[in-house]
Amino acid sequence: xxxxxxxxxxxxxxxxxxxxxxxxxxxxxxxxxxxxxxxxxxxxxxxxxxxxxxxxxxxxxxxxxxxxxxxxxxxxxxxxxxxxxxxxxxxxxxxxxxxxxxxx
Amino acid sequence: xxxxxxxxxxxxxxxxxxxxxxxxxxxxxxxxxxxxxxxxxxxxxxxxxxxxxxxxxxxxxxxxxxxxxxxxxxxxxxxxxxxxxxxxxxxxxxxxxxxxxxxx
Numbered sequence: 676x677x678x679x680x681x682x683x684x685x686x687x688x689x690x691x692x693x694x695x696x697x698x699x700x701x702x703x704x705x706x707x708x709x710x711x712x713x714x715x716x717x718x719x720x721x722x723x724x725x726x727x728x729x730x731x732x733x734x735x736x737x738x739x740x741x742x743x744x745x746x747x748x749x750x751x752x753x754x755x756x757x758x759x760x761x762x763x764x765x766x767x768x769x770x771x772x773x774x775x776x777x778x779x
Numbered sequence: 780x781x782x783x784x785x786x787x788x789x790x791x792x793x794x795x796x797x798x799x800x801x802x803x804x805x806x807x808x809x810x811x812x813x814x815x816x817x818x819x820x821x822x823x824x825x826x827x828x829x830x831x832x833x834x835x836x837x838x839x840x841x842x843x844x845x846x847x848x849x850x851x852x853x854x855x856x857x858x859x860x861x862x863x864x865x866x867x868x869x870x871x872x873x874x875x876x877x878x879x880x881x882x883x
Contacts, residue, residue: 720873732875768824769830776817777815777818779840
């Protein structure tokens with residue numbers, strides 16, 4: 676579970692097909708071998724001051740920054756990204772080599 | 780590794796003792812049994828458009844929302860939070876029950 680995390684947060688547009696977009700991202704994650712793990716969730720704190728309006732978190736794990744780049748440019752991701760972007764009001768994304776200091 | 784994730788992103792002030800703050804958060808995570816896992820990392824994409832200026836990600840995992848609340852109110856966290864807040868320019872935080880759909 677080490678590696679580099681590609682973390683995306685989204686605020687979706689009113690009426691966006693959120694469930695379908697999440698399902699399609701899951702399918703993409705299962706289909707592409709360079710994606711080592713995939714998890715996501717919806718904020719339950721719902722405190723705008725802290726969330727900055729972002730409601731969903733998606734975390735994909737890769738072995739390397741090169742694999743993240745390969746994913747970003749992969750035709751399946753490019754196709755998916757079009758649909759995702761059409762549904763979002765704003766996005767946040769960071770890539771970070773993860774330091775795991777406690778694990779259960 | 781399921782459970783609820785308490786995800787914090789930070790943009791630190793110029794000159795903030797970032798290494799010490801990270802080290803102290805790690806110590807806190809190792810000290811408190813309700814924290815089931817702790818990981819963190821620094822953004823390497825460095826694209827302001829996507830990062831919104833946030834440079835660091837911290838992810839703590841708990842068994843339940845009640846445990847997150849107990850952590851937030853724990854004296855050791857309250858003490859730590861004062862130092863953390865003094866060092867940051869802005870913060871983002873969300874809590875999400877994690878759906879893990881792919882794991883390696």
